[in-house]
Amino acid sequence: MFVKCYTSTIYGISANKVTVEVNISKGIGMHLVGLPDNAIKESQERIRSAFDNSGLKMTGKKCVVNLAPASIRKEGSGYDLPIAIAILAASGQCHVDKLENYILIGELSLNGDLTPIKGVLPIAIEALADNFKGIILPVENANEAAVVEGLDVIGVNNLLQVIQFLNGDCIIEPAKYEILSSDLYYELGEYEDDFSDVKGQRHIKRAIEIAASGGHNVIMIGSPGSGKTMLAKRIPTIIPPLSTNEALETTKIHSVAGKLGAESGLLKKRPFRAPHHLTSQVALVGGGASPQPGEISLAHNGILFLDELPEFGRNMLEVLRQPLEDKKIVVSRAKYTVEYPANFILVASMNPCPCGYFNHPTKECVCSRNSVHRYINRISGPLLDRIDMHIEVTPVENSLMVGDSVEECSQDILRRVVAARTIQSQRFSDCSYVHTNAMMNSKMIRKYCKLSSESSSLLERAIAKLSLSARAHDRIIKVARTIADLAGEREILPTHIAESIGYRSLDRENWGR
Ligand SMILES: Nc1ncnc2c1ncn2[C@@H]1O[C@H](COP(=O)(O)OP(=O)(O)OP(=O)(O)O)[C@@H](O)[C@H]1O
Ligand SMILES: [Mg+2]
Ligand SMILES: [Zn+2]
Structure with a gap:
C-alpha cells in the first residue's frame, strides 16, 4: 500500500515542506531515498526499536521510503516520526485520513518516546503558510510552536499517543500560547541588572546612552575592574523592547539553534551574547556540518559583546566585517549556502595596553x-x-563606590532613548532597511546631517589638531546626529560635534594609531 504524510526541513531560519512517501510491496528490506543524510539513515534503527518496544510491527515486506522533493537537502532526526507513522499507516496499523492535515515532526527514542527537536518555530510558521490544520510534535516543543496563531499544535509524548490521536481514540487539546503585548517587554523596571547598580561613571553612562539611542557600535577601553563588563551587560535594558516582528525573528534563530527551553515562547528580552575569545569561528558566525546559526545571529536585534577584543584572533575579527556591514551572514560550504540574520550592536571591550594601566x-x-x-x-x-x-x-x-548615592535607573534612561529613536523612525520612515543613525550610508549622512559652517569648521579643525584619521569624519557626524536627536534639536550644533569628537580616542595618533 502507498501512503504519504508531511514533514518539514529547516533551511537557514526558514522551513520547507517535505513529503514522506511510503510504499509497501512484495519483497524485503527498508529502502530510504531522496537525499537522506546519515541521521535519517540512523532513523531506521530507531524506528525498528521504537516499534518493538511499543508493540507495533515493522512490515515484513519491502518498504520504500521516499523524501520529496529530492532536490532539497534534508537534515536532522525530526523525520523519525513522519517516517514511522507513514509505515504504520501503509501497513494498516494507523488511520490514514487525518494525515494530510498535519505536519509531523519529532525524533524517536528507542522506547518509542518522542524527544524534542530544533527549529520548531519556523516549521510551525511554514505549516500555517502551507494551510495545514496543525502540527504534531514532541510535547516539549509545543509551547514554542504555539506562538504561531491559527495552527493546532498537538504535543505528544510517544508514538502510541500519535496513533491514538490519528485514529480518533483520544483527543489532544491544541497547545495554547497567548501573545500578551506585555509579555513582549521586560516587566517594567524589573531588570536583573540595572544601570542604577553602577555607581558614578556619569559620562560613560552618557556615552552608552548615545550608543543605545543611535544604534552605534562601541568599544570600551579601560583598565581591569573598571566596570566594562558590568556596563555592557546593562545595555539591553536601555534599548526599546523588541517589536513583535523582531521578537519573532530572533526567536526563530534561537529555535533553529535549539536554544529555547521548553517553557519559552517568544523571546521577551533583547539578546545579550558574550562569546569567549576562544570560541571557534563556526560558533561565532555560524556554519558546521549541518548548518547552525552562530553567536552573531543569536545576538540578532540585541547586543554582541566581545570582551577583551584583542584576544580574539585576527581571523575571527575579519569574519565580523561582512555581518557588521550587511546585517546578515552568508555561510557557504561545499554542500550548502545558508543565510542568517545578524543585526546586532557590537559592544567590545579592551584593556588600553598589555599591562592594563595605560592612562590610568x-x-x-x-x-x-x-x-x-x-x-x-x-x-x-x-x-x-x-x-x-x-x-x-x-x-x-x-x-x-562606598557612598550611598542614588543612581538613575535603566527605565529613566530608556525613556530618553525611546524619544531619540522615535525621531529616527520618522527620519527614516521611507527606508525599510535603515532605522537608526548608525545605519546611515554616506548619501544619507549628506542629506540628514547638514552642518552649519560653524560646526563644519570645528570638525575640520579638530581633525587636523588631534590628527584624527579620515575615517573618523563621518562617524563623528553620525554620532553628533544622535546627540542632537537626544537633545531634540533639528540642527547639529557645534556642542554636539564637540561631544562627538570626544568619542574617537583610538583615532588619536598618540594612541598608536
Ligand atoms: N561604577 C561601579 N559601580 C559599582 N560597582 C562597580 C563599578 N565599577 C566596577 N564595579 C565592581 O567591580 C567589578 C568588576 O567590574 P567589571 O568586571 O565590570 O570590570 P571590567 O572592566 O570588565 O574588568 P576586566 O578588564 O577585568 O574584565 C564589578 O563586578 C563591580 O562589582
Ligand atoms: Mg570584563
Ligand atoms: Zn601598560
Whole structure:
C-alpha cells in the first residue's frame, strides 16, 4: 500500500515542506531515498526499536521510503516520526485520513518516546503558510510552536499517543500560547541588572546612552575592574523592547539553534551574547556540518559583546566585517549556502595596553610605547572602521563606590532613548532597511546631517589638531546626529560635534594609531 504524510526541513531560519512517501510491496528490506543524510539513515534503527518496544510491527515486506522533493537537502532526526507513522499507516496499523492535515515532526527514542527537536518555530510558521490544520510534535516543543496563531499544535509524548490521536481514540487539546503585548517587554523596571547598580561613571553612562539611542557600535577601553563588563551587560535594558516582528525573528534563530527551553515562547528580552575569545569561528558566525546559526545571529536585534577584543584572533575579527556591514551572514560550504540574520550592536571591550594601566589615574603603566601600539593594532583598521564610538572607562572613585548615592535607573534612561529613536523612525520612515543613525550610508549622512559652517569648521579643525584619521569624519557626524536627536534639536550644533569628537580616542595618533 502507498501512503504519504508531511514533514518539514529547516533551511537557514526558514522551513520547507517535505513529503514522506511510503510504499509497501512484495519483497524485503527498508529502502530510504531522496537525499537522506546519515541521521535519517540512523532513523531506521530507531524506528525498528521504537516499534518493538511499543508493540507495533515493522512490515515484513519491502518498504520504500521516499523524501520529496529530492532536490532539497534534508537534515536532522525530526523525520523519525513522519517516517514511522507513514509505515504504520501503509501497513494498516494507523488511520490514514487525518494525515494530510498535519505536519509531523519529532525524533524517536528507542522506547518509542518522542524527544524534542530544533527549529520548531519556523516549521510551525511554514505549516500555517502551507494551510495545514496543525502540527504534531514532541510535547516539549509545543509551547514554542504555539506562538504561531491559527495552527493546532498537538504535543505528544510517544508514538502510541500519535496513533491514538490519528485514529480518533483520544483527543489532544491544541497547545495554547497567548501573545500578551506585555509579555513582549521586560516587566517594567524589573531588570536583573540595572544601570542604577553602577555607581558614578556619569559620562560613560552618557556615552552608552548615545550608543543605545543611535544604534552605534562601541568599544570600551579601560583598565581591569573598571566596570566594562558590568556596563555592557546593562545595555539591553536601555534599548526599546523588541517589536513583535523582531521578537519573532530572533526567536526563530534561537529555535533553529535549539536554544529555547521548553517553557519559552517568544523571546521577551533583547539578546545579550558574550562569546569567549576562544570560541571557534563556526560558533561565532555560524556554519558546521549541518548548518547552525552562530553567536552573531543569536545576538540578532540585541547586543554582541566581545570582551577583551584583542584576544580574539585576527581571523575571527575579519569574519565580523561582512555581518557588521550587511546585517546578515552568508555561510557557504561545499554542500550548502545558508543565510542568517545578524543585526546586532557590537559592544567590545579592551584593556588600553598589555599591562592594563595605560592612562590610568593612579597606577603606572609599564608598557613601552611600541607595545601599546602593537596591542591596539591587533584590532584591524577595517574592523575599527565599523565602530562609531570609543569610550574610555576609568575606574569609579572609591568615595562614590562606598557612598550611598542614588543612581538613575535603566527605565529613566530608556525613556530618553525611546524619544531619540522615535525621531529616527520618522527620519527614516521611507527606508525599510535603515532605522537608526548608525545605519546611515554616506548619501544619507549628506542629506540628514547638514552642518552649519560653524560646526563644519570645528570638525575640520579638530581633525587636523588631534590628527584624527579620515575615517573618523563621518562617524563623528553620525554620532553628533544622535546627540542632537537626544537633545531634540533639528540642527547639529557645534556642542554636539564637540561631544562627538570626544568619542574617537583610538583615532588619536598618540594612541598608536
Ligand atoms: N561604577 C561601579 N559601580 C559599582 N560597582 C562597580 C563599578 N565599577 C566596577 N564595579 C565592581 O567591580 C567589578 C568588576 O567590574 P567589571 O568586571 O565590570 O570590570 P571590567 O572592566 O570588565 O574588568 P576586566 O578588564 O577585568 O574584565 C564589578 O563586578 C563591580 O562589582
Ligand atoms: Mg570584563
Ligand atoms: Zn601598560
